[in-house]
Amino acid sequence: MLNIKDLYASVDGHQILKGLDLSVKAGEVHAIMGPNGSGKSTLSKIVAGHPQYTVDRGSIEFEINGAMTNIAAMEPDLRAREGIFLAFQYPVEIPGVPTSEFLRSSYNALARHHGLAEMDPLDFDPFIREKMKVLEMDEKYIDRAVNVDFSGGEKKRNEILQMAVLNPRLAVLDETDSGLDVDSMKIVAHGVNVLRTKRNAMVVITHYQRLLNYIKPDIVHVLYQGRIIKTAGPELALQIEEKGYDWLIA
Amino acid sequence: MIGSSPDMDHLTAVPQIFRFRRRSEATDIMRIPAGARHIVLHVEEGARVAVAGNFGPSEVEAVLEEGAHLEILRVARADGISPCVSHFKARLAAGSCLRSFFFTRGESGVSDDINVVLEGAGAGVFLNGLHLLAGEAKAESTTNIEHAAPSTTSDQLYKCLLRDTSYSLFNGRILVRREAQLTNAYQLNKNMLLSTQARADTRPELEIFADDVKCSHGATIGHMDHDQLFYLQTRGIDKAAAGEMLTNGFVEDVVDRISDPRLKNEVQRSLR
Numbered sequence: 001m002l003n004i005k006d007l008y009a010s011v012d013g014h015q016i017l018k019g020l021d022l023s024v025k026a027g028e029v030h031a032i033m034g035p036n037g038s039g040k041s042t043l044s045k046i047v048a049g050h051p052q053y054t055v056d057r058g059s060i061e062f063e064i065n066g067a068m069t070n071i072a073a074m075e076p077d078l079r080a081r082e083g084i085f086l087a088f089q090y091p092v093e094i095p096g097v098p099t100s101e102f103l104r105s106s107y108n109a110l111a112r113h114h115g116l117a118e119m120d121p122l123d124f125d126p127f128i129r130e131k132m133k134v135l136e137m138d139e140k141y142i143d144r145a146v147n148v149d150f151s152g153g154e155k156k157r158n159e160i161l162q163m164a165v166l167n168p169r170l171a172v173l174d175e176t177d178s179g180l181d182v183d184s185m186k187i188v189a190h191g192v193n194v195l196r197t198k199r200n201a202m203v204v205i206t207h208y209q210r211l212l213n214y215i216k217p218d219i220v221h222v223l224y225q226g227r228i229i230k231t232a233g234p235e236l237a238l239q240i241e242e243k244g245y246d247w248l249i250a
Numbered sequence: 251m252i253g254s255s256p257d258m259d260h261l262t263a264v265p266q267i268f269r270f271r272r273r274s275e276a277t278d279i280m281r282i283p284a285g286a287r288h289i290v291l292h293v294e295e296g297a298r299v300a301v302a303g304n305f306g307p308s309e310v311e312a313v314l315e316e317g318a319h320l321e322i323l324r325v326a327r328a329d330g331i332s333p334c335v336s337h338f339k340a341r342l343a344a345g346s347c348l349r350s351f352f353f354t355r356g357e358s359g360v361s362d363d364i365n366v367v368l369e370g371a372g373a374g375v376f377l378n379g380l381h382l383l384a385g386e387a388k389a390e391s392t393t394n395i396e397h398a399a400p401s402t403t404s405d406q407l408y409k410c411l412l413r414d415t416s417y418s419l420f421n422g423r424i425l426v427r428r429e430a431q432l433t434n435a436y437q438l439n440k441n442m443l444l445s446t447q448a449r450a451d452t453r454p455e456l457e458i459f460a461d462d463v464k465c466s467h468g469a470t471i472g473h474m475d476h477d478q479l480f481y482l483q484t485r486g487i488d489k490a491a492a493g494e495m496l497t498n499g500f501v502e503d504v505v506d507r508i509s510d511p512r513l514k515n516e517v518q519r520s521l522r
């Protein structure tokens with residue numbers, strides 16, 4: 001459902017991705033690992049359509065209505081409505097916008113796009129509370145401004161709550177485990193796993209094999225200096241945990 | 251409340267004096283009569299009152315006795331021709347609390363200045379302001395806070411949303427006298443520019459003569475935040491709706507500081 005070919009991408013004139021290939025099919029979970037600064041977050045932002053990042057060469061195709069479609073020029077909001085979701089490494093605070101209102105606007109934007117019924121606050125309230133229960137989130141967050149006065153871990157949980165609301169076909173999770181304590185990580189991983197189906201796919205960016213014990217990947221990639229330099233099965237994550245990246249880079 | 255308005259044409263500068271009796275608690279919002287030019291609000295010991303008014307050019311004075319609470323909403327009523335010039339002065343005795351919200355919108359010019367003297371220990375003032383400017387509007391807000399007694403607090407948030415070629419200037423002066431130990435003073439001025447030609451300036455001025463003081467000030471002037479916009483867009487919300495959410499959020503953040511729900515409601519209604 002996602003097919004990236006020979007992708008070169010830059011931000012503010014810096015070339016970050018240098019010939020990246022990645023192919024993800026429905027039902028698969030891919031893990032991407034790699035040293036700091038190798039381009040993992042850049043890749044996630046390119047897939048989500050950040051306007052600051054430019055595609056210099058290559059292509060990004062995503063399956064829309066059964067047809068692989070070049071999305072390089074598509075607005076981020078349209079990509080989201082078509083089923084692409086990014087859980088941010090650093091979720092953004094939006095002062096003055098209540099979380100409940102934000103989540104409902106978001107849900108309704110997708111519902112409208114797919115010709116489904118929108119929800120008013122009365123319908124939405126039980127719907128969102130149910131999702132929060134799965135993630136063991138305190139109901140008080142719903143009344144706060146988006147990510148404002150959330151702890152690091154709470155922000156990450158809030159990202160997965162948004163994923164649960166939008167039910168994307170392709171979710172890119174950028175270091176969702178960073179900043180989570182062990183128990184929180186299990187809860188969040190469970191929250192992700194209940195969303196896993198044969199029809200959707202996930203790309204999980206992480207530094208730690210530990211998360212992959214809970215969200216089991218089919219394929220593990222190593223991203224280094226803007227390219228995928230190694231692709232293998234789940235055992236690769238264990239090897240990296242043990243040996244680091246040196247043996248792959250040499 | 252007793253309105254001891256002199257039986258005279260209130261368009262003259264003779265002050266209309268309103269007294270709020272000792273320990274009284276007004277159940278209704280006191281409305282300042284339209285056209286009033288010079289108002290004195292005298293809030294006696296322990297009294298609590300909420301006041302609202304639409305002002306043209308005017309002068310309001312408030313005297314807060316010990317433990318008094320006053321929350322005042324002033325909405326600048328500009329005639330669209332001449333700038334609306336208004337003044338607000340307040341003196342706060344020990345343990346009293348003043349909350350002030352100044353609100354302007356539209357294309358007329360506004361100039362408001364506020365002078366607050368914290369005379370008694372433990373007095374606190376919360377000054378909030380919101381300007382929604384468009385066209386060629388120019389808004390100037392000046393706040394002058396004098397901490398003259400120990401353990402006094404001042405907290406200010408002024409926000410300005412600027413369209414077209416509008417301009418905002420915020421002058422914020424805080425004076426902490428030597429005897430005003432354990433003062434807390436905060437000041438924040440945030441400006442969101444919605445066009446390339448809108449401009450804003452901010453001029454904080456801090457004079458601190460006491461040594462045990464917590465004082466901070468900050469200012470931001472900038473366009474809409476790209477990362478916030480992107481974040482909302484990645485949740486399926488189109489750019490126009492996301493922009494509207496962000497400007498509403500920017501505004502809501504300060505409106506939320508109005509403590510009296512009726513006054514808050516009034517501002518929220520006029521924003522719709």
Ligand SMILES: Nc1ncnc2c1ncn2[C@@H]1O[C@H](COP(=O)(O)OP(=O)(O)OP(=O)(O)O)[C@@H](O)[C@H]1O
Nearest residue numbers: 011012014016034035036037038039040041042043
């Ligand atoms: N706006 C920018 N201008 C210049 N360089 C940038 C910009 N944004 C990112 N970079 C650089 O791009 C490279 C890749 O950054 P990216 O955030 O994609 O790395 P990452 O693999 O996600 O790292 P980490 O594991 O630390 O999260 C880094 O060297 C970074 O400094």
Ligand SMILES: [Mg+2]
Nearest residue numbers: 040041042089
């Ligand atoms: Mg990163």
